[in-house]
Amino acid sequence: MAKKVVVTGATGLLGRQVVKAFDEAGWEVTGTGLSRANPPKVLKVDLTRAEEITKLLDxxxxxxxxxxxxxxxxxxxxxxxxxxxxxxxxxxxLLAKETSSRGIILIYISTDYVFDGTPGAAPYQAEAETSPPNFYGETKRDGEIAVLEGSDKAVVVRVPLLYGSGENYESAVNVLLDxxxxxxxxxxxxxxxxxxRYPTNTEDVARVLKDVAEKYTSTDxxxxxxxxxxxxxxxxxxxxICQRLSQVLALPMPHILANDTVDPNSTVKRxxxxxxxxxxxxxxxINVSTLDFEAWWKRELGAFRK
Structure with a gap:
């Protein structure tokens, strides 16, 4: 009998690949979404409503x-x-409490922004003290604390800047194509x-998450x-990243200027x-190998190269 997995955010950049990875590995996959839900494969679930979460899990x-x-x-x-x-x-x-009471393993996706990124401090070990540089990082750090305190079957997986198949606006890497x-x-x-930055492909992240799920369901x-x-x-x-993408596309980028102080377009501390x-x-x-950046983009953008 196939193991069952629920993937929240299944219509997003990462979620779509996670659904695909588990499906190809023989899991029975149910996704959830909101504005882009597509039943019965991706159910419309408002994760801020406890009653909808309990119904989903039951x-x-x-x-x-x-x-x-x-x-x-x-x-x-x-x-x-x-x-x-x-x-x-x-x-x-809420997810931690509801999954814990049902014996469900919860894999919580977090971010490298739980660390302040002080020059010379990287690489950060998993057990390193967190110090988020902005409100986003604070909420993800607080989310980590919430799931680990709310469930003894929860595991946090931190990932960095992501790119992958999807609309350009979905990724801070993809959008550079525009x-x-x-x-x-x-x-x-x-x-x-x-x-x-350390751009990481969603296909690799999805594979790792599937491997983590299989490890944590087969081991105490x-x-x-x-x-x-x-x-x-x-x-x-x-x-x-722009330079590398421009080479893949064989397009010049004289209109893009390097700024080596701080991100001039950022309104939030990075x-x-x-x-x-x-x-x-x-x-x-767990296998931590990753796809080659240029090779993946050449495959992805082959039809658009000029």
Missing amino acids: DVKPTVLVHCAAEKSPDKCANDPAGTKQLNVETPL TIWNKAGKEKVDMDHWAI PSTLPKILQFSSEDKCTKYE PYDCHLSTKSLKDIG
């Missing part, structure tokens, strides 16, 4: 719940603190050449780490370098 009876749904934009978080806290802190706590394609524009664009979770971290080792600034150590995953035998 109807599906999953072995694992992977919580991908969250407010991920630091700028949007700063502009809507109440809504962000509800989605990023209160909802995870800036490159807009070469006909007369205005110059300042691009951050200060903060270090009390003997396994409560916090795991996954990241590529691909070190670059946003400006360098960390310098939050590189996550993957030792916690390696220690339990």
Whole structure:
């Protein structure tokens, strides 16, 4: 009998790949969404309403719940603190309590922004003390605390900047394509050449989450780490990401200018370098390999190359 998994945020950039990874591995997958729900594969569930969560869990009876749904934009978080806290802190706590009472393993997706990224401090180990640089990071750190206190079957998985198949607006990496394609524009664009990023593909993250779920359902979770971290080792600034994408597209980018002080487009404080150590995953035998950035984009954008 196939194991069952619920994936929240199943219509998002990461959620779609997580659904695919579990489905291809033979799991019975139920996704949840809200505005982009598509029953019966992706059910419309308001995760801020306790009664909808309990009905979902009682109807599906999953072995694992992977919580991908969250407010991920630091700028949007700063502009809507109440809504962000509800989605990023209160909802995870509710999920932790409801999954714990049913013996369901909860995998909570967190972020490298729980660390302040002080120059010289990276790479951060999973057990390192957190110190979020902004409100978004604070809510994700508080969400971590909530799920770990609310369930003894919860595990936190931190990930960095993500890219993958989807609409450009869904990823801070993908959206840079729009800036490159807009070469006909007369205005110059300042691009951050200060903060270090580690762009990581959603296909890799989804594979790791599936492997974590299989590990934690086949082993006593009390003997396994409560916090795991996954990241590529691909070190670059946003400006360098633009350079690499422009090479893939064979398009010039004279309109994009490097700014090596702080991100000139940011209204919220960003960390310098939050590189996550993957030792916690390696220690339990999880494969931490990642796709090649350029090779993946060449495959993804082949039809658009000029």
